[in-house]
Amino acid sequence: MRRRVLWTVVVAALGIGLWFVLHARSTGRASAAERGPAPIPVSAAVAESGSINVFLTGLGSVTPLATITVKTRIDGQLMSVNYREGDTVHKGQPLVEIDPRPYEVQLEQAEGQLAKDLAALENARIDLRRYETLIAKNAVAQQVLITQQSTVQQDEATIKSDQAAIDSAKLNLTYCHPTAPVTGRVGLRLVDPGNFVSAGAGTALAVITQMQPMSVIFTLPEDQVHDVIARRQTGAALRVDAMDRDMRQTLANGTLTTLDNQIDPSTGTLKLRATFPNNDEKLIPNQFVNARLLLETKTHVTLVPNAAVQRSGTSTFVYVIRPNRTVTVRRVEVGTVDAQRAEIKTGLTPGERVVTYGVDKLTEGAVVEPRETGDGSAVVP
Numbered sequence: 001m002r003r004r005v006l007w008t009v010v011v012a013a014l015g016i017g018l019w020f021v022l023h024a025r026s027t028g029r030a031s032a033a034e035r036g037p038a039p040i041p042v043s044a045a046v047a048e049s050g051s052i053n054v055f056l057t058g059l060g061s062v063t064p065l066a067t068i069t070v071k072t073r074i075d076g077q078l079m080s081v082n083y084r085e086g087d088t089v090h091k092g093q094p095l096v097e098i099d100p101r102p103y104e105v106q107l108e109q110a111e112g113q114l115a116k117d118l119a120a121l122e123n124a125r126i127d128l129r130r131y132e133t134l135i136a137k138n139a140v141a142q143q144v145l146i147t148q149q150s151t152v153q154q155d156e157a158t159i160k161s162d163q164a165a166i167d168s169a170k171l172n173l174t175y176c177h178p179t180a181p182v183t184g185r186v187g188l189r190l191v192d193p194g195n196f197v198s199a200g201a202g203t204a205l206a207v208i209t210q211m212q213p214m215s216v217i218f219t220l221p222e223d224q225v226h227d228v229i230a231r232r233q234t235g236a237a238l239r240v241d242a243m244d245r246d247m248r249q250t251l252a253n254g255t256l257t258t259l260d261n262q263i264d265p266s267t268g269t270l271k272l273r274a275t276f277p278n279n280d281e282k283l284i285p286n287q288f289v290n291a292r293l294l295l296e297t298k299t300h301v302t303l304v305p306n307a308a309v310q311r312s313g314t315s316t317f318v319y320v321i322r323p324n325r326t327v328t329v330r331r332v333e334v335g336t337v338d339a340q341r342a343e344i345k346t347g348l349t350p351g352e353r354v355v356t357y358g359v360d361k362l363t364e365g366a367v368v369e370p371r372e373t374g375d376g377s378a379v380v381p
Contacts, residue, residue: 060274247290
């Protein structure tokens, strides 16, 4: 009897306990059902009024304003090289020396011939004056006077020829010392001292590239060219940034200089030239760059992070967070977009909060819990 009573008490206790457990669960479920679904954690940002730049980007190549191959204009032996490879040479600086001795001899010969012909001219003039005196006295024939006048004219022409020979010899002596035509960086040495250089063979002595300033030639699609022309007609100086291949680092800042006069029909693009001071010489000829042209800066526009803008087919929308922490879908019109922000033309006003991350779980009217992410992309009240 005692065992039966004990088992009865145990079973009753277990039944009562089970009833309490089931009742508590049902009560919790009912409370949860009354509270509704749990809030969805999202990241949020506030639409702001600010400025955004309108950039046009094209592929470009660094092109120097001047690249000059210095060649010999005379024949002779190269005596010395007066520059070091890779040095910056200045305009008028001597580069090499070609043996000047043959041309010094030519100059002496021309000067000697000039002195001889000057003496002959002076003698012819003396005879002409004497014949002019005698012709007045009818002492000589008229033909003699005319012949002597022609002799004087021939000697005068000979003097001009001699002077030209002297000038030519002096010019050849100048060519023995070629100088830098522009200021720039000289390349690798092309001819070693002791070699014979020839003007007929077109022997190159050095290559000089102007490094400052430097230009970048880049292309833009023809449908963007009219905007650039319109901005230039206002007299605005358009800034151009030379970017690396990954568009992460700015190599140099310059200004748009000129536009080509025709569009390439095979690519539908137009070439443009931008000029850069290149004081640090980061731009190297034939270097590939991305040219980013600043067309204009829009001010007092509504801006949101790019992550807030969602696209579905042909529609563009954002999730706007209401004051009661529910979301609603809002169609928007997007304007200019940069690496971080997007311009909202219509559909949103500054001060409204939009969802940036966590939109994959959202529906119209969903309850959200804005949270700040570790990268600072979210803004919470």
